[in-house]
Amino acid sequence: MSDALKTTQDNKTVNTKPRVLLIAEAANPEWVSVPLEGWSHSTAISRITEAHIATQLRNRDAFVRAGLTEGVDFTAIDSQRVAKPLGELAYKLNGGKGKGWTTIMAFNALSYYYFERQLWKTFGADLKAGKFDLVHRITPLSPTVPSLLAKKLAKINVPFVAGPLNGGLPWPKGFDGARRKEKEWLSYVRNAYKMLPGYRSMRKHASAMIIGSRATYEQMESAYYDRCVYIPENAIDPARFNTRINRQPNKPLRLAFVGRLVPYKGADMLLHAAAPLIRAGKVIVDLVGDGPMRNELTALAKELKISEGVIMDGWVEHTKLQDRLLLSDVFAFPSIREFGGAVVLEAMAIGLVPVIMDYGGPGELVSPETGYAIPIGHREQIIARVGKALEELTADPANIQQMGVKARQRVFNHFTWDAKAAMTLEVYRWVLGQRDDKPDFGMPLPDGIEAQTYLTHTTSSSNEKSVTTV
Numbered sequence: 457m458s459d460a461l462k463t464t465q466d467n468k469t470v471n472t473k474p475r476v477l478l479i480a481e482a483a484n485p486e487w488v489s490v491p492l493e494g495w496s497h498s499t500a501i502s503r504i505t506e507a508h509i510a511t512q513l514r515n516r517d518a519f520v521r522a523g524l525t526e527g528v529d530f531t532a533i534d535s536q537r538v539a540k541p542l543g544e545l546a547y548k549l550n551g552g553k554g555k556g557w558t559t560i561m562a563f564n565a566l567s568y569y570y571f572e573r574q575l576w577k578t579f580g581a582d583l584k585a586g587k588f589d590l591v592h593r594i595t596p597l598s599p600t601v602p603s604l605l606a607k608k609l610a611k612i613n614v615p616f617v618a619g620p621l622n623g624g625l626p627w628p629k630g631f632d633g634a635r636r637k638e639k640e641w642l643s644y645v646r647n648a649y650k651m652l653p654g655y656r657s658m659r660k661h662a663s664a665m666i667i668g669s670r671a672t673y674e675q676m677e678s679a680y681y682d683r684c685v686y687i688p689e690n691a692i693d694p695a696r697f698n699t700r701i702n703r704q705p706n707k708p709l710r711l712a713f714v715g716r717l718v719p720y721k722g723a724d725m726l727l728h729a730a731a732p733l734i735r736a737g738k739v740i741v742d743l744v745g746d747g748p749m750r751n752e753l754t755a756l757a758k759e760l761k762i763s764e765g766v767i768m769d770g771w772v773e774h775t776k777l778q779d780r781l782l783l784s785d786v787f788a789f790p791s792i793r794e795f796g797g798a799v800v801l802e803a804m805a806i807g808l809v810p811v812i813m814d815y816g817g818p819g820e821l822v823s824p825e826t827g828y829a830i831p832i833g834h835r836e837q838i839i840a841r842v843g844k845a846l847e848e849l850t851a852d853p854a855n856i857q858q859m860g861v862k863a864r865q866r867v868f869n870h871f872t873w874d875a876k877a878a879m880t881l882e883v884y885r886w887v888l889g890q891r892d893d894k895p896d897f898g899m900p901l902p903d904g905i906e907a908q909t910y911l912t913h914t915t916s917s918s919n920e921k922s923v924t925t926v
Contacts, residue, residue: 469834471502471837472506472631473505473506473920474506474507474520474589474590474591474881474884474885474888475505475506475507475587475588475590476505476506476507476588476589476590476591476592476595476884477502477507477508477510477579477583477588477590477591477592478498478501478502478508478509478510478588478603479510479575479591479592479593479594479595480494480495480498480509480510480511480594480595481494481510481511481512481533481568481571481595481842482494482511482515482596483495483498483511483515483519483594483595483596484511484514484515484518484623485518485519485521485781486518487518488774489798490595490596490597491515491595492775493597493689493690493788493798494511494594494595495515495522495547496595496691496693496873496915497691497873497876497877497880498511499512499691499873500511500873500874500876501592501594501877501880501881502529502807503874503876504877504878504881505881505884508529508530508531508588509524509529509530509531510530510531510533510575510579511530511531511532511533511535512532512539512571512577513532513533513535513536514536515532515535516532516892518787519532520803522783525818528891529748531576531578531579531585533571533575533578534574535567535570535571536742537565537570537576538566538570538571538572539567539570539666542920545764564824564870565596565600565601565602565609565652565689568596568601569604569653570604572605573605576605577603577869580608582767583609583612583614584612584865588614589614589615589792589884589888590614590615590616590663590884590887590888590889591605591609591615591616591617592616592617592618592621592880593605593616593617593618593620594620597619597621597622597668597689598622598623598624598653599621599622599623599624599672599676600623600624601632602652602653602654602655602658603616603618603654603658604653604654604657604658606618606654606655606657606658606661606662607658607660607661608846609661610661612671615664615887615888616658616661616663616852617662617663617664617665617666617883617884618658618662618664618665618666619664619665619666619667619668619685619687619888620666620667620668620688620689621665621666621668621672622667622668622669622689622795622796622817623670623672623795624671624672624814625669625671625673625793625794625795625815626671626791627793628770628778628792628815628832629834630834630835634849634899640830643836647747649841659676659677659680659683661770662683662841663683663887664683664684664685664686664883664886664887665680665683665684665685666684666686666687666880666883667684667686668686668687668688668689668789668795668796668817669683669688669689669795669796669816669817669820669922670686670820670899671688671816672900675759682894684704684899685883685894685896685897686893686896686898686899687876687879687880687883688791688796688820688821688870688871688876688900688901689795689796689871690796690797690798690801690817690818690821690871691801691871691873691875691876692798692801692805692867692871692872692873693801693872694780694805694868694872697778697802697805697806697867699782699806700805700806700807700860700864701782701785701807701808701857701860702804702807702886704853704857705785705856705857706784706785706854707853708737708738708739708740708765709733709738709740709785709786709787709849709850709853709856710739710740710741710742710779710783710784711726711730711739711740711741711742711784711785711786711787711788711811711846712742712744712781712783712784712786712787712788712798712803712808713726713741713742713743713744713745713787713788713789714744714745714772714777714781714787714789714803715744715789715791715799716745716746716747717743717745717746717747717748717749717750717753718747718748718749719777720791720792720793721745721747721789721791722743722751722789722790722792723743723749723753724749724753724756724837725790725835725839725842726741726743726789726790726842727753727756727760727762727766728756728760728790728843729788729790729838729839729840729842729843729846730762730765730788730842730843730846731760731890733843733846733847733850734760734762734765734766735760735761735762735765737765737849738850739765739846740765740766740767741762741765741767741788742767742780743766743767743768744769744771744772744777744780744785745770745771746770746771750768750770752895753768754768755784772874777802778802778806781802781803781806781808781860781870782806783852784808785808785809785856785860786808786809786810786811786812786846786849786856786906786907787799787800787803787804787809787810787811787812788842788846789810789811789812789813789818790802790811790812790813790838790842791813791818792813792815792832792838793815793816793818794813794815794816794817794818795816796817796819797812797816797818797821800812800817800818800821800822801821801867801871802825804821804822804863804864804866804867805862805867805868807860807861807863807864807918808830808858808860808863808865809826809827809849809856809859810822810826810827810828810863811827811828811830811842811845811849812827812828812829812830813829813830813831813832813838814829814830814832814833820899820900820901822863823866823872823900823903825859825862825866825903826859826862826863826866826903828845830842830845837840840892860905866903870901871901879895879897882895913917
């Protein structure tokens with residue numbers, strides 16, 4: 457254990473950094489999606505608290521390669537006995553990686569019970585001895601994965617924080633075909649997760665639940681609203697996005713799309729929407745990604761007579777994505793079902809103007825000053841609305857530069873991992889009784905407010921305002 461974990465209760469003061477056991481079962485700096493989020497969020501919190509990370513054994517080597525010391529900075533929990541066979545079974549049932557997210561979460565819920573059991577064996581004595589001020593479960597992110605730990609911690613008066621919880625975005629009407637192709641069979645009976653052991657006890661005994669999206673907040677029972685704090689799921693590492701577009705827009709305008717080439721991501725709708733502008737020589741579309749629709753999209757481009765204006769080079773490594781995005785002016789991403797939308801933030805961080813659907817995570821990241829959040833609708837409506845937005849952008853290229861600057865500023869104000877960690881710290885202070893009022897950062901986060909000024913709080917021992925600097 458680190459020195460921070462050996463701090464005694466007698467030494468704890470209001471100004472002492474909280475001693476936090478961070479549960480990040482999925483956390484890996486070398487992967488993408490949820491594991492990268494778990495790593496980024498937990499390490500950002502570790503920079504401003506006395507934290508120890510509990511992660512799954514499969515992440516241990518990556519943690520060490522990143523410079524962390526096992527037993528001091530983190531502990532690898534071995535739950536492979538259950539996690540490995542269940543993961544393999546979920547993969548087989550879904551017919552391949554990246555499909556059947558609801559099924560994957562159902563199997564994750566089963567393996568997470570065992571992970572928590574092993575975690576309690578490892579840290580139960582330390583928790584009972586008061587070596588941690590609170591426990592925060594960062595991952596799993598899904599609200600369908602319950603915790604039996606919350607009740608155990610309540611019995612020993614150790615606060616439990618869960619989140620960001622995010623998921624369960626309903627499939628929009630008219631896209632059942634995409635739903636079936638994604639093998640989302642269990643999504644039709646998704647609410648069955650409420651019968652899982654620990655579902656109600658986690659919500660009942662949690663001191664706070666960080667909610668990562670409006671959709672997840674709306675699914676939460678109103679009886680628990682008093683413990684819910686909205687903080688969006690995703691963020692970016694400024695060191696990876698330290699370049700911005702500072703030039704006149706391309707002629708023709710270049711649109712970037714990044715994602716799996718599957719029906720719900722909407723690449724085909726983007727081609728239909730952009731087709732008139734491509735034929736007029738006003739737009740080029742760069743489809744970054746791969747998937748089962750690649751041949752179909754190639755045929756569609758030929759059918760629409762826009763092949764010369766569509767680039768399809770396949771996947772780009774995540775570490776090289778910034779360089780590819782820098783070639784474009786607009787991030788056009790009409791995906792109809794995104795929980796978080798990390799790639800939208802990455803595009804905004806280098807000054808691209810986002811054109812996204814106002815449904816799920818992306819709609820909470822983009823404001824009217826920073827991009828186009830298109831109302832959801834049926835397929836033909838989406839094509840028409842995206843097409844109109846693209847026409848406006850091509851008609852007024854100067855506006856692209858202005859909106860791009862504001863998009864980048866919004867990301868660096870609100871959506872860095874350090875900004876998110878600072879907001880999370882305010883949740884800790886609240887559950888530890890170091891501030892009287894529940895943190896409220898707005899839902900969605902507002903424009904035009906610097907991160908270091910909106911994190912004001914009132915301590916429980918004083919009426920003086922203080923500021924958390926990001």
